[in-house]
Amino acid sequence: MTKEQYLEKVALANLWMRAYYEKDEPLASDEEYDALIRELRAFERENENEIAKDSPTQKVAPTIQSEFKKLSHLKPMWSMEDVFNEAELRAWVKRIKNEKNFFIEPKFDGASLNLLYEEGRLISGTTRGDGQVGEDITLNVFEINSIPKNISYKERIEIRGEVVILKEDFEKINQKRARLNQSLFANPRNAASGSLRQLDTSITRDRNLKFYPWGIGENSLNFTTHSQAMGFIRELGFLKDDFIKVCKDVDEVLKAYEELLALREKKPMMMDGMVVRVDDLGLCDELGYTVKFPKFMVAFKFPALEKTTRLIGVNLQVGRSGVVTPVAILEAVNLDGVVIRSASLHNFDEIARLDVRINDFVSVIRSGDVIPKITKVFKDRRDGLELSIMRPKLCPTCQSELLDEGTLIKCQNIDCKDRLVNSMIHFVSKKCLNIDGLGENIVELLYQNKKITTLESVFHLKSSDFEGLEGFKEKKINNLLKAIENAKECELFRFITALGIEHIGEVAAKKLSMSFGLQWHKQDFQAYMNLEGFGEQMALSLCEFTRVNRIRIDEFYKLLNLKVEKTKIQDNSAIFGKSFVITGTLSQPREEFKALIESLGGKLSASVSKKTDYVLFGQEAGSKLSKARELGVVCIDENAFNELIKK
Numbered sequence: 001m002t003k004e005q006y007l008e009k010v011a012l013a014n015l016w017m018r019a020y021y022e023k024d025e026p027l028a029s030d031e032e033y034d035a036l037i038r039e040l041r042a043f044e045r046e047n048e049n050e051i052a053k054d055s056p057t058q059k060v061a062p063t064i065q066s067e068f069k070k071l072s073h074l075k076p077m078w079s080m081e082d083v084f085n086e087a088e089l090r091a092w093v094k095r096i097k098n099e100k101n102f103f104i105e106p107k108f109d110g111a112s113l114n115l116l117y118e119e120g121r122l123i124s125g126t127t128r129g130d131g132q133v134g135e136d137i138t139l140n141v142f143e144i145n146s147i148p149k150n151i152s153y154k155e156r157i158e159i160r161g162e163v164v165i166l167k168e169d170f171e172k173i174n175q176k177r178a179r180l181n182q183s184l185f186a187n188p189r190n191a192a193s194g195s196l197r198q199l200d201t202s203i204t205r206d207r208n209l210k211f212y213p214w215g216i217g218e219n220s221l222n223f224t225t226h227s228q229a230m231g232f233i234r235e236l237g238f239l240k241d242d243f244i245k246v247c248k249d250v251d252e253v254l255k256a257y258e259e260l261l262a263l264r265e266k267k268p269m270m271m272d273g274m275v276v277r278v279d280d281l282g283l284c285d286e287l288g289y290t291v292k293f294p295k296f297m298v299a300f301k302f303p304a305l306e307k308t309t310r311l312i313g314v315n316l317q318v319g320r321s322g323v324v325t326p327v328a329i330l331e332a333v334n335l336d337g338v339v340i341r342s343a344s345l346h347n348f349d350e351i352a353r354l355d356v357r358i359n360d361f362v363s364v365i366r367s368g369d370v371i372p373k374i375t376k377v378f379k380d381r382r383d384g385l386e387l388s389i390m391r392p393k394l395c396p397t398c399q400s401e402l403l404d405e406g407t408l409i410k411c412q413n414i415d416c417k418d419r420l421v422n423s424m425i426h427f428v429s430k431k432c433l434n435i436d437g438l439g440e441n442i443v444e445l446l447y448q449n450k451k452i453t454t455l456e457s458v459f460h461l462k463s464s465d466f467e468g469l470e471g472f473k474e475k476k477i478n479n480l481l482k483a484i485e486n487a488k489e490c491e492l493f494r495f496i497t498a499l500g501i502e503h504i505g506e507v508a509a510k511k512l513s514m515s516f517g518l519q520w521h522k523q524d525f526q527a528y529m530n531l532e533g534f535g536e537q538m539a540l541s542l543c544e545f546t547r548v549n550r551i552r553i554d555e556f557y558k559l560l561n562l563k564v565e566k567t568k569i570q571d572n573s574a575i576f577g578k579s580f581v582i583t584g585t586l587s588q589p590r591e592e593f594k595a596l597i598e599s600l601g602g603k604l605s606a607s608v609s610k611k612t613d614y615v616l617f618g619q620e621a622g623s624k625l626s627k628a629r630e631l632g633v634v635c636i637d638e639n640a641f642n643e644l645i646k647k
C-alpha cells in the first residue's frame with residue numbers, strides 16, 4: 001500500500017466511523033469496517049512514522065457532532081481489542097504475561113452508557129462519545145426502567161454498562177419504521193444507540209431498553225478484583241446476566257466461550273462475543289492502556305450475524321391467496337454457519353422504499369428470526385450497472401394478468417397452479433387438517449400427476465392413485481390413507497382455518513365454530529361484526545368467501561364428519577339471546593364477564609346500536625355509555641348485572 005492509498009483508506013474509515021457513531025446509520029457492515037481497520041494496522045506496523053494522527057486506530061471514536069450538550073467523563077471510556085480465535089487469545093495472554101484468573105461475561109451488542117451518581121442520586125447519563133467527552137442524554141436515561149435513580153452507595157461513582165434492545169423489540173421497531181417509511185436500523189446495536197440518542201424522551205421510554213453494568217469509572221471503592229467490585233455494583237439494584245464468572249486459566253476461558261456461544265440463539269438480546277479481562281485490579285493498573293483500549297481486556301468475538309452481500313435477482317412466489325411475493329436472491333453468504341441465499345422482500349412497496357436494485361450491495365442480518373432480512377442498501381457503492389426491479393404485470397406461474405392493488409399484487413386466476421398447490425399445502429398442514437404424510441413435495445407430486453386437483457379431491461384419493469409414484473410402498477400408502485380418513489373427523493375450527501379465508505386465522509375460526517357451529521357460513525355481516533374481536537375487514541372477507549363458497553362448504557360436509565365444540569349454553573337464563581356491550585373498567589377482567597354472558601346464551605358486540613339490549617358499564621365508561629343512554633338502551637352496572645343473571 002502506498003502512503004496515498006493509506007491516507008485514502010484512513011479517510012474512508014473515518015467516514016464510516018462517523019456514519020456509524022454519529023448517525024447510527026452505517027455505510028458498511030462491521031465485517032467490512034474491521035477488514036479496513038486491519039489493512040490500516042498492517043500499514044501502520046510497517047511505517048510507524050507515517051501513522052496519520054486522525055487514523056481510526058489512534059482514537060476511540062471521532063468527536064461526535066449532535067444536538068446534545070457535551071459532558072466530560074471523569075475517567076475516560078475505551079474501545080476494546082478484538083480476538084477472533086484461540087491463537088489470538090493465547091497471543092494476548094502471552095503479551096500481558098498473565099495466565100490466571102480471567103473475569104468473563106457476555107459482550108452484549110448495544111450502546112455504552114456512563115452513569116454518574118452523587119450522594120446516591122443519579123446525576124447524569126452520557127454516551128461514550130470520543131472516550132473523553134460524551135453526549136448528555138440524561139433525560140432519556142431517566143426513562144430506562146432498569147437504571148436505578150437512587151442507590152444506597154453515597155460516594156461519587158461512575159457506573160458504565162451496555163444499553164441493549166431485545167431482539168423481538170428490534171424486529172418490531174423495524175416493522176413499524178417500515179410502515180412509516182423510515183429507514184430501518186441495520187442491527188440492534190444501532191437501534192439501541194439510536195433510541196438513546198434522540199430528542200424525544202417518550203421514544204426512549206417506549207423502546208423497552210435494558211441496562212447491564214460492566215464497569216466502573218471514577219470511584220473510591222477499595223476492591224482488589226473486578227469480580228468483587230462488579231458484584232458490589234450489581235447489588236445496588238442493577239440487572240445481572242447469569243453468565244458471569246472467573247475462569248482460573250485459558251482452558252476454562254475457552255470452555256466458557258463455547259458454552260456462551262451455544263446460548264447465543266436463546267439469549268433475548270444480541271451478543272457479539274465474550275469479554276475476557278484480568279480480574280486482579282492491581283495487575284490491570286500495571287498493564288494500563290493504549291491510545292484506544294485497555295491492555296488488560298479483549299473481546300473474544302463470535303461469528304458475524306450481519307454481513308454485506310449482493311442482490312443478484314428476484315424470484316416471484318405466488319401464495320395461496322394469489323399474492324405475489326418478491327424474494328431476493330443473494331450471492332451466498334455465511335451467517336454464523338448458515339448459508340443464506342435468499343431473503344424476503346415482503347412486497348413491492350418495500351422494494352420501492354428500500355430503493356433496492358439488482359446488483360446492489362445490501363446488508364443482511366439474522367437476528368431473532370430464522371428468516372434473514374435486508375436492512376440496508378449501500379447506494380453509494382453503485383456503479384451504474386444496477387437494474388430496477390419492475391412491478392410484474394403477468395403471473396409468473398400462469399401468465400394471467402395480475403391485479404396491482406398497490407402494496408399487494410395478486411394473481412386472480414383461481415386455477416393458477418401455485419395458488420392451488422399452496423392452498424392444498426395449507427389445507428393439510430399441521431394447524432389445519434393435520435394430515436400426516438402429505439408434505440409439500442408430495443402435494444406437488446400428486447398435483448403434477450393430476451391425482452389431486454381441488455381441495456376436495458384429497459378425500460377421494462385411493463390406493464391405485466399412488467401406483468407408479470416414486471417412493472410409495474404399500475405401508476406408506478396405507479398410513480397416508482388412514483391419516484386422510486382420520487382428518488375427516490377433525491374439529492370444525494380446523495376445517496375453517498384450512499379454507500384459508502383472508503384475515504381468518506385459527507383464533508377467529510375457533511370463535512366462528514363456537515358461536516355458530518356448522519352454520520358458520522350462513523351468517524350475515526352484522527352477525528360476524530358482533531363477534532368479539534372481529535372487525536370490518538374480517539366480516540367483509542367472510543361475507544365474500546361464504547357468498548361464493550356456501551354450496552361448496554355444504555358439499556364438503558357430506559364428505560366429512562366434523563366435530564363441533566359449541567359452548568354449552570343455558571337456554572333458560574334471563575339473558576338468553578340478549579345482546580350486550582361492555583364498557584369501562586369492571587372488578588374482574590372483561591374476558592370473565594364475556595365468558596359468563598356467553599355461557600348464559602347472551603351475545604356480545606363491540607358497538608352500541610338500537611339493537612343492543614344491555615350495556616354493562618364499569619368505572620370510567622366513556623362514549624359508549626352516553627350513546628347507549630341517548631338510544632334508550634338499558635344500562636346496568638355490575639350489581640344490577642349480578643341481579644339480572646340470578647333471575
Ligand SMILES: NC(=O)c1ccc[n+]([C@@H]2O[C@H](COP(=O)([O-])OP(=O)(O)OC[C@H]3O[C@@H](n4cnc5c(N)ncnc54)[C@H](O)[C@@H]3O)[C@@H](O)[C@H]2O)c1
Nearest residue numbers: 016017020026028029030033079080107108112162214275
Ligand atoms: N459498520 C461500520 O461502519 C462500523 C464503524 C465503526 C465501528 N464499527 C464496529 O464497531 C466495533 C468497534 O466499536 P468500538 O470501538 O465501540 O468497540 P466495541 O463495541 O467492539 O467494544 C467496546 C464496547 O463494548 C461494549 N461492551 C459490551 N459489553 C461489555 C463488557 N462486558 N465489558 C466492557 N465493554 C462492553 C462497551 O460499550 C464498549 O464501549 C467493531 O465491531 C466495528 O466493526 C463498525
Ligand SMILES: [Zn+2]
Nearest residue numbers: 395398411416
Ligand atoms: Zn397465476
